[in-house]
Amino acid sequence: MKPTTVRQFFQKFPNDDACLEHLFNVRFGQGHVCPKCERSAKWYRLKSEQAYSCQWCGHHIHPMVGSIFEKSRTPLQLWFYAIFLFTTSKHGVSAKELQRQLGVTYKTAWRMACLIRDHMAAIDGDAPLGGAGEVVEVDETFYGGVTTGMDWRERKAVVMGMMERGGDVILKVVPDQQRWSLLPQITNNVKPGSEVHTDEHRAYKKALPVDDYTHKTVNHGQGEYATLDGVSTNQIESFFNHLKKSIAGTHTSVSHKHLERYVKEFEYRFNRRMQPETMLDELLSRFH
Numbered sequence: 001m002k003p004t005t006v007r008q009f010f011q012k013f014p015n016d017d018a019c020l021e022h023l024f025n026v027r028f029g030q031g032h033v034c035p036k037c038e039r040s041a042k043w044y045r046l047k048s049e050q051a052y053s054c055q056w057c058g059h060h061i062h063p064m065v066g067s068i069f070e071k072s073r074t075p076l077q078l079w080f081y082a083i084f085l086f087t088t089s090k091h092g093v094s095a096k097e098l099q100r101q102l103g104v105t106y107k108t109a110w111r112m113a114c115l116i117r118d119h120m121a122a123i124d125g126d127a128p129l130g131g132a133g134e135v136v137e138v139d140e141t142f143y144g145g146v147t148t149g150m151d152w153r154e155r156k157a158v159v160m161g162m163m164e165r166g167g168d169v170i171l172k173v174v175p176d177q178q179r180w181s182l183l184p185q186i187t188n189n190v191k192p193g194s195e196v197h198t199d200e201h202r203a204y205k206k207a208l209p210v211d212d213y214t215h216k217t218v219n220h221g222q223g224e225y226a227t228l229d230g231v232s233t234n235q236i237e238s239f240f241n242h243l244k245k246s247i248a249g250t251h252t253s254v255s256h257k258h259l260e261r262y263v264k265e266f267e268y269r270f271n272r273r274m275q276p277e278t279m280l281d282e283l284l285s286r287f288h
């Protein structure tokens with residue numbers, strides 16, 4: 001299966017009504033049991049509002065309520081198209097770009113981008129990585145700011161990445177590189193029995209629970225990038241390179257407050273790199 005093209009997108013969603021109908025079908029559907037009269041019903045689209053009505057009792061269902069589109073005056077087709085852009089981009093979508101492509105205000109574009117990123121993060125979830133016989137690479141990277149200074153807002157942000165070799169990634173923005181910041185992330189997100197590869201950063205040394213994980217290190221300080229028995233953090237590092245280049249290229253800079261949102265957008269896309277054609281359908285059908 002190939003990713004949806006722009007042409008296919010507009011064939012499937014030619015107008016706001018088609019988008020609303022899609023939303024009704026994926027969230028409720030014909031035959032949906034009416035919450036009021038409790039009968040399986042045929043639902044009729046109302047002309048006067050963006051809602052459907054029960055054939056028996058006339059109860060209304062608003063398909064946008066409880067989705068990221070609730071309380072938005074932006075036409076649904078623009079929302080769907082914005083989501084389409086997020087699935088086809090390799091380097092992320094800025095609010096500025098949405099503003100330009102959709103013809104909405106910057107404020108609206110910014111709000112849409114935040115909600116879409118949060119939607120991607122919620123669907124992606126953080127199912128633990130690894131397991132017996134699996135390798136999970138763990139590393140951190142810095143983003144923005146300065147190394148020293150009293151004001152934490154001016155300091156570099158630390159993005160921690162855990163990546164199952166050949167599998168999914170989980171990213172977390174953590175307060176610092178201290179042991180107590182890094183280790184709980186591993187125990188929460190990496191299954192016991194995994195082989196954990198890190199560099200020689202002292203926070204990991206002798207601190208990973210030895211009964212749960214096999215810990216192996218690669219010594220970057222000595223110019224080592226992979227040991228002979230395959231210990232490396234090359235995959236997570238190459239992901240970080242892509243992430244940093246993309247954020248710099250697309251957004252110029254991102255505040256610490258919103259950094260986690262941006263990195264989750266990249267996490268979502270990376271975890272679907274083997275089946276990119278599923279992203280649009282997934283993002284337009286899972287609202288909870």
Ligand SMILES: [Zn+2]
Pocket residue numbers: 034035036037038039041054055056057058059
């Ligand atoms: Zn009813």
